[in-house]
Amino acid sequence: MEQLTIGFIGLGLIGGSIARSIKRADKNVRIMAYMRTRTSLEAALRDGTIDRILDRADDPALSECDIIYLCTPVEYIASYLETIRPLLKEGAVISDVGSTKTEVHRTVSRLGMEACFVGGHPMAGSEKTGYEHSNDHLLENAYYVITPTSSSPKALVDRIESVANMIGAIPIILDYQHHDEIVATISHLPHIIAASLVNLVRERDDEEQNMKNLAAGGFKDITRIASSSPIVWEQIAMTNTDNIVRVLEAYIASLNTTVDKLKSHTKGYIERMFTESREYRSSFTNSKKGSLDPDYSFSVDVRDELGAIAVISSILATAGINIRNIGINNSRDYEDGTMQISFYDKDSMDAAIELLLSFNYKLSL
Secondary structure (H helix, E strand, O other), X not given: OOOOEEEEEOOOHXXXXXXXXXXXHOOOOEEEEEOOOHHHHHHHHXXXXXXXXXXXXXXXXXXXXXXEEEOOOHHHHHHHHHXXXXXXXXXXXXXXXXXXXXXXXXXXXXXXXXXXXXXXXXXXXXXXXXXXXXXXXXXXXXXXXXXXXXXXXXXXXXXXXXXXXXXXXXXXXXXXXXXXXXXXXXXXXXXXXXXXXXXXXXXXXXXXOHHHHHOOOHHHHHOHHHHOOHHHHHHHHHHOHHHHHHHHHHHHHHHHHHHHHHHOOXXXXXXXXXXXXXXXXXXXXXXXEOOOOOOEEEEEEOOOOOOHHHHHHHHHHHOOOOEEEEEEXXXXXOOOOOEEEEEOOHHHHHHHHHXXXXXXXXXXX
């Protein structure tokens, strides 16, 4: 990696985090970047993340790059591919970070760029956007899906994989169409379900808003992702439509089966459904990041009394632990813990757990 030169088109949350992680791993890697927000580029230059600001997307300096990452929304990737195509030096590779791959790969094929392109999808993120929210550990232990074309040379695939390893991610090589089928099921469908469920409550609520007032705890947990960016999810839905429709239809069919079983009072059906889902979910790993934004939170068993929040907030603040949100669980069906605390990252949550346990607080993790 000592002589590697990398260019970034787009330096927001994902692009910025990849660049920061590369610099942390190897300061000898030379990084240049272009994006429309000049202030972000200047900040990245000041903090040492990048070594050069590119004035435009077709800056001749891109011809020096061994890797060019396109870290823009999928809808803009086609135009950038056409722009940088004439600038590629021999042996260079272009990659992207889009969460859907089929449309990108079709564009690559149309432009005759299959031999110099290797797609990618780092499966980590945040509800926050922009370079200012990027960090050098966002992709640690996160799956990084790599989607070669049918003509991608092994050396170029290996180069993208080596960078993924370098920044602490977990590379997985998949066919781009299979990738889109997978994320439609494990990411896109849950987001649509969450948004639909929240809107169902909104539409069915009474004038006193009792549903809204009682919708805490578990309901808020399973619908947390409904607060995701509407613009981003419009783009995702429009670029992975066929897969999302297929999995939505399969989900609707499974719900209809459940409706029929409930109507006929089929004994044991619900028990089997929850048994099978519990067993399968228990087999999921907890050590790696998945396709959905993680929820770094836990509950604390305390008396709901004046000063309870202030005491715990003070303990955590004194230790320099940044809290994302803290509040009382007023609706706690099927849950333990009076107080719910959430954090921005796993390290903060783990530090808080250790600290509060040392103060003999009872936690529900």
